[in-house]
Amino acid sequence: MDETSKAIIEQLQQDGRRSYAAIGKAVGLSEAAVRQRVQKLVDSKVMQIVAVTDPLQLGFKRQALLGIKSTGDIIATADRISALPEVDYCVVVAGPSDIIAEVICANDEDLLRIITEIRSVEGVRETETFMYLSLRKQEYNWGTR
Amino acid sequence: MDETSKAIIEQLQQDGRRSYAAIGKAVGLSEAAVRQRVQKLVDSKVMQIVAVTDPLQLGFKRQALLGIKSTGDIIATADRISALPEVDYCVVVAGPSDIIAEVICANDEDLLRIITEIRSVEGVRETETFMYLSLRKQEYNWGTR
DNA sequence: AGTGAAACGACCGTAGA
DNA sequence: TCTACGGTCGTTTCACT
Numbered sequence: 093m094d095e096t097s098k099a100i101i102e103q104l105q106q107d108g109r110r111s112y113a114a115i116g117k118a119v120g121l122s123e124a125a126v127r128q129r130v131q132k133l134v135d136s137k138v139m140q141i142v143a144v145t146d147p148l149q150l151g152f153k154r155q156a157l158l159g160i161k162s163t164g165d166i167i168a169t170a171d172r173i174s175a176l177p178e179v180d181y182c183v184v185v186a187g188p189s190d191i192i193a194e195v196i197c198a199n200d201e202d203l204l205r206i207i208t209e210i211r212s213v214e215g216v217r218e219t220e221t222f223m224y225l226s227l228r229k230q231e232y233n234w235g236t237r
Numbered sequence: 238m239d240e241t242s243k244a245i246i247e248q249l250q251q252d253g254r255r256s257y258a259a260i261g262k263a264v265g266l267s268e269a270a271v272r273q274r275v276q277k278l279v280d281s282k283v284m285q286i287v288a289v290t291d292p293l294q295l296g297f298k299r300q301a302l303l304g305i306k307s308t309g310d311i312i313a314t315a316d317r318i319s320a321l322p323e324v325d326y327c328v329v330v331a332g333p334s335d336i337i338a339e340v341i342c343a344n345d346e347d348l349l350r351i352i353t354e355i356r357s358v359e360g361v362r363e364t365e366t367f368m369y370l371s372l373r374k375q376e377y378n379w380g381t382r
Numbered sequence: 383a384g385t386g387a388a389a390c391g392a393c394c395g396t397a398g399a
Numbered sequence: 400t401c402t403a404c405g406g407t408c409g410t411t412t413c414a415c416t
Binding site: 104139151174186 | 238246249250252254281282284285287291295302312315319322323332334369371377378380
């Protein structure tokens with residue numbers, strides 16, 4: 093991970109489909125060299141190039157973060173929560189909660205159903221719900237500040 | 238947003254650099270038609286194709302979610318928090334906190350400095366810190382379940 | 383790890399249904 | 400909004416440094 097690879101990542105954070113040739117010009121490398129580096133970055137999972145979508149525009153009108161307190165094995169509980177398809181994000185944390193999970197769903201009814209489902213997961217002792225009202229910032233281009 | 242566009246999105250969630258021709262084969266459309274639809278999806282901000290990186294492998298060893306209680310105008314407070322470069326994610330929520338923000342930084346020292354900085358932002362009344370221990374799930378391909 | 387060159391495939395603009 | 404097609408540009412492979 094040198095400065096050149098960081099410069100390549102920065103280019104791809106702006107536009108994931110930018111051509112290797114164009115990136116090469118920007119960072120001062122041949123097209124083939126850029127391609128090899130990108131390949132390595134993707135293979136080693138430092139970076140992935142993916143489509144990120146806007147939930148609201150795809151008809152998913154409700155999102156929430158759940159703070160969860162667990163009994164017993166926190167990781168096992170977190171992994172059971174992660175297995176639910178409506179959970180798109182799950183992390184074990186140190187703080188007032190043990191686990192934070194994000195859920196995405198169509199409407200209030202679905203949200204309530206999913207929260208109920210999570211509260212019935214083995215190891216879940218208590219949940220707090222933070223319902224999304226307004227997303228103010230979502231950045232993917234930190235690390236190249 | 239019809240089923241075909243969803244199929245295209247699904248392809249690009251798997252690999253953001255997949256060729257339009259290959260996507261066309263998969264969804265039963267010509268290369269040009271795929272290209273036009275992708276263009277529209279990106280222009281209308283339904284989707285963006287970007288590099289998503291792994292903080293740990295780029296030397297950012299600490300991440301945390303902050304639950305923030307605000308006085309006065311919550312949106313104004315959230316936007317002041319969003320303006321900080323170490324904050325990569327910020328959302329106004331209904332629940333025990335008013336705002337949830339995610340911060341990414343190099344080490345404990347930086348994390349403490351950033352939390353202190355956020356606590357000094359106008360409108361911030363109280364903060365709770367959830368320090369990341371283990372990320373268990375991070376999906377970008379919901380919406381095509 | 384990097385370059386350069388030639389063959390191949392992808393992408394883009396335009397025309398037409 | 401789609402397909403078809405031709406010109407241009409990007410990507411791939413390979414030999415070489």
